[in-house]
Amino acid sequence: MKLFDWIDVKLEKRLAPSRVVNILVPFASLGLALLIGAVLLLIAGVDPIATYGAMLQGAFGTPEQWLQGDFYNLSETLVKAIPLMLCGLGVGIAFRMLFWNIGAEGQVAAGGIAAAGVALTWGSTLPAPLVLPAMIVAGFAAGALWGLIPALLKAYLRVNEIITTLMMNYIAILLVEYLYYGPWKDPKGWGFPGTAEFVEAAWLPRLPGTRVHLGLLLAVLAAAFIWLVLSRTKWGYEIRVIGENPRAARYAGISLVRNVVLVMILSGGLAGLAGMAEVSGIAHRLQTGLTVGYGYTAIIVAWLARLGPWRTLVVAFLFAALLVGGDQIQITMKLPASIALILQGAILFCMLGGEVFTQYRLRWRVRRPVVE
């Protein structure tokens, strides 16, 4: 560090967040990321501008396509966004209270298992209109239960929730595999790992011509509910107080135990809904591909959205665009998958790193030389 002896650089906390900076920073971060990506693409011998164009087109389609009524790319982005939205809302509400739920992935799996269980067991015996509501309830409940276990351990035994929620993931993910490789395996599936296809009553309705399913509505309703709770209710007030100052919450007689439990029921439940929606809206069966990291990605989504419910929906959509666009350039630009991953990584890295500057400002001063 001798090199920098003549200058003092330090980060200083901003007293009040600046509106201009809050808007400017994400754009500047994105710009920097695209620049880094461009250098990499040039090294790889590809035209960066064409590549970025292809990414955009892959994620959203082109105006010409839209005019022809072709919204395929856009709809695929929405499909990916739905589980990110639900999981992002779920982990976001827990983070609000400083409960570090990194177990959304397992809660997705639990929700998927429960929904599949209902569909496979009672799909043809229950009256058709009741099948989907039963699956929704079961998916939510299973996710909630998966979240509740670490919550209870934390509330009563002070077990670190970061560890328990993470560990619960592995249990749920392996349980899913066990089920579709084992007892729930489709006997007529030519050995393919997966359950039998559900009856149609157990399929979430889709927008015609796309794979966008009713889960999107569930996500919007969930965002509305969380917004209502946080801004309008006593419960939301308690969550905000605990999140901002747990000691003040204790001082005011707010029960931490009760809130940890309730919030984790909601948080796990929403992730469970995401699992239910994936199973019932996309795959129509329990199979590989249910747990592909939505639960982890949702953590980034929630933070980038600064835990705001409406912002979470927007960020989840943009994030899905990044994923779909990245997939698309592999096909259209014949780029290796690793390039797409590097681009995604660069964008994320810069966006998250840039966040520092919304909270802190850089200060420097030239040091007077010290006489030894």
Add this chain to the structure above:
Amino acid sequence: MTDESLAVQMHGITKRFPGVLANDRIDFDVRAGEVHALLGENGAGKSTLMNVLAGLYRPDAGELVVRGQRRDFRSPRDAIGQGIGMVHQHFMLVDVQTVAENVILGLGRPAFFLNMSRIAKEIAELAEEYHLPVDPQAYIWQLSVGEQQRVEILKMLYRGADVLIMDEPTAVLTPQESERLFDTLRLLTAQGKSIVFITHKLNEVFAVANRITVLRDGRVVGTTTPPETSEEDLATMMVGREVLFHIEKEKVEQGKPILEVQDLRAQNDRGLPALKGVSFSIRRGEILGIAGVAGNGQRELAEVLTGLRKATGGHISIQGQETTNRSSREIIQRKVSYVPGDRLGEGLIPNLAVDDNQILKDYCQPPISKGPFLIFSAIDSLAEKLIAAFDIDTPGPKTLVRLLSGGNQQKVLLARELYVAPNLLVAVHPTRGLDIGATEFVRQRLLEQRTEGTGILLISGDLDEVLALSDRVAVIYEGEIMGVMPAAEARIATVGVMMAGGERTQQQGATT
């Protein structure tokens, strides 16, 4: 400037934290071979000054001269490189490692090969030399607190420290362990090493110090030596009698007892006894002041009374009803208000708005909420009412509390706690860190509340405040009430000595 007998000189050290001037142009020096006691109340700036010397903080202004040469420390490593080491109040040891491993932790040498048995031998020799018996192979978790402190001292000696800063080293020791520590300190100074001894206990100063410097409110009050001074003088210097406020107290008819405390016992956060059988009572319209040096059980007392800490024995009754170990919410509902000492850390939510802070105690009942919903019209009118009634200077009810000045933050807290017309008010350091205007305002409000018939327990480190506001004064020392006396009859010097744990007999004369 190049006086070789001075190990360390600090000139005009100024250190500012957001909203606080912790050190204001402090001059301080340490001679080779002396114990220099740094005395002052909590918040006087002792630890800040020593953290500057130890390289943990960088001063905003001022210079540091070590053995005649100007130095600029950028980290504790720089400081220890110049032979200055600090033993912190909270030990910086790794529990699951051995003494020897802790001693070499963070050290640049050995470069690669670790010959633990040789290092252990070196440590054992060092321990022998300075009478700091400890087994180098023992794990830290196996050691008593006193032994852990020895490890901290050894750590610094092993690094070649000539100037040892000890931050309230006896706070965690038994009297016998303290005696042994003093022996060690004398041995160290006899060998030419210097000790800075941070404390707020007066008797220790006389036991071990060669020189004494007293700090108050970030400034040096004076430097003296034990033969030139007395406990009374030092107490006066610490609390600063010249800032005495004259307050006209109305005569208030005192009513029935509102709070009765009997043989109350509780533990501190470390599980050690903090209250050792405390008894007192407060009547309606009476202010009982608790005088004492911080850390003698005041915080624990306030927390037990308000339901935030479990009593391990004894009884509390409010308005004749037992409230021992009831939940804080239940105690709030009995109209017990609490102004905690750490207002931003506990009493307020700095990142929420003024109105959100004002509903903290009654957000859960009408008219603030109805069913599950908050009623914003009720919140707005409450906020407006309190902002006007307590003259809170804020751009509006939606401004974040952390953006307000210290005085206005305290007004937000006080407004919330007082508007419910409390039966009992527990106020801890209610004016600490406030400017004169805000201080005056807070004191006036407390007296008004007394006139309205609230019983008030006033815990303050400011002895003048306690004497000026209280009807009766109780002195607390190491979790025990040393005596209770009418404030009008209390002399500052007598109280000062009792605060330092001195001569309990004097107080018995005062109570009877």
